Amino acid sequence: MSMSGAVDLSAVKAAAEAKQKAEQARAQRAAQPEGQGGAAAGVQLVIDVDEATFEQEVLQRSAEVPVVIDFWAEWCEPCKQLSPVLERLTEEYAGRIVLAKIDVDSNQMLFQQFGVQGIPAVFAVIAGQALPLFQGAAPEQQIRQVLDQLIQAAEERFGIVGAPVAPGEGGEPRPTAPEPPSNPTLAAAHAALDAGDMGGAIRAYENVLADEPANEEARLGLGQARLLDRVQGADAQRVRQEAADRPDDVAAQLAAADLDLVGGHVEDAFGRLVEAVRRTAGEDRDAARVRLLELFEVVGPDDPRVTAARGALARVLF
Incomplete structure (x- = not known):
């Protein structure tokens, strides 16, 4: 990870002042009485941020601690896989980073300001400077490596080390996650998915469905x-170029549609496959139709984009 691609945000002072500001903030916090923002006061590590609170919660805090931004949406299934991992790691890092969660549907201005191309997308802000970290769901070990590099860069370049907190001092608890599944095979499947072991996750989910269809x-x-297994290790640029060069090649369109969906480009993925169904016949057409139905399930049957794409598919088929 390099800071060379950082984008200056005009709402804060130059990065050269960051070290002094961080030291002043730590000194002020330590001098305050306990319970009034002092060293023992609770520090909320995972926060929901909107356009109204962005300057205070992200820009100003970034002078004291690296702020990781999780751009997400309720309809985004890969976001639902990534966000819990980011939240758990933020708690584990115990004050060396803060996680700011931004719902893109409610905060389009921030979505556009950062130039987000698809979700989930993860950025960081250090001393008022923003830089992209990664896009799409990623294995936990890779996320951990990126966060380690971020923390190192913040300390070496800006003298920003955060405010370590002891276990249990992470501020007001966020709503607790649902109880883990009682089915041990289902729990193992979830664990494999979180760890990036797609083969293990697929086998475990299939075993659950064999007993509970x-x-x-x-x-x-x-x-x-x-879906994630299909896109692992894919060369996105090559896949998209092949899809553009060979519009009648169903395999190329399937691969590109998978990347579209994982990147948060839901309508692009659906439109690509509807067009593939329209242009083909026989086994190729059936393959495109089946993949489209599979992606409908990933996004969720109640999503309005699924409803619209179902209508488009019906018009092509009938």
Whole structure:
């Protein structure tokens, strides 16, 4: 990770002042009485941020601690896989980073300001400077490496080290996650998915569905795992170029549609496959149709974009 691509944000002072500001903030916090922002006061590590609170919660805090930004949306299934991992790691880093969660549907100005191309997308802000970290869901080990590099860069370049907190001092608790599944095979499938072991996750979800064909959680997890398994290691530039060069090649369109969806370009993925169904026949057409139905399941049947794409598919088929 390099700071060379950082984008200056005009709402804060130059990065050269960051070290002094961080030291002043730490000194002020340490001097305050306990319970009034002093060293023992609770520090909220995972925060929901909107356009109104962005300057205070992100820009100003970035002078004291690296702020990681998670751009997400309720309809984005890969976001639902990534966000819990980011939240857990933020708590584990115990004050060396802060996680700011931004719902892109409610904060389009911030979405555009950062030049986000698709979600989930993860950025960082250090001393008022923003830099992209990664886009799309990623294995936990890779995320951990990126965060380690971010923390190192913040300390070496700006003297920003955060404010370490002890366990239990992470501020007001966020809503607790649902209870873990009672089915141990389903729990193992979820764990494999979080760890980036897509093969293990697929096998475990399939085992759950063999015993419980109506298990909605396993069905959704299997769709996500298969999608992420297909895009692992893909050369995105090559895949997209092949899809552009060979519009009648169904395999090329399927691969590009998978990348579209993982990158948060839901409508692009659906439109690409509807067009593939329209242009082809026989086995190729059936392959495009089946993949489109699989992606519908990943996004969720109640999503309005799924409803629209179902209508487009019906018009092409009938």
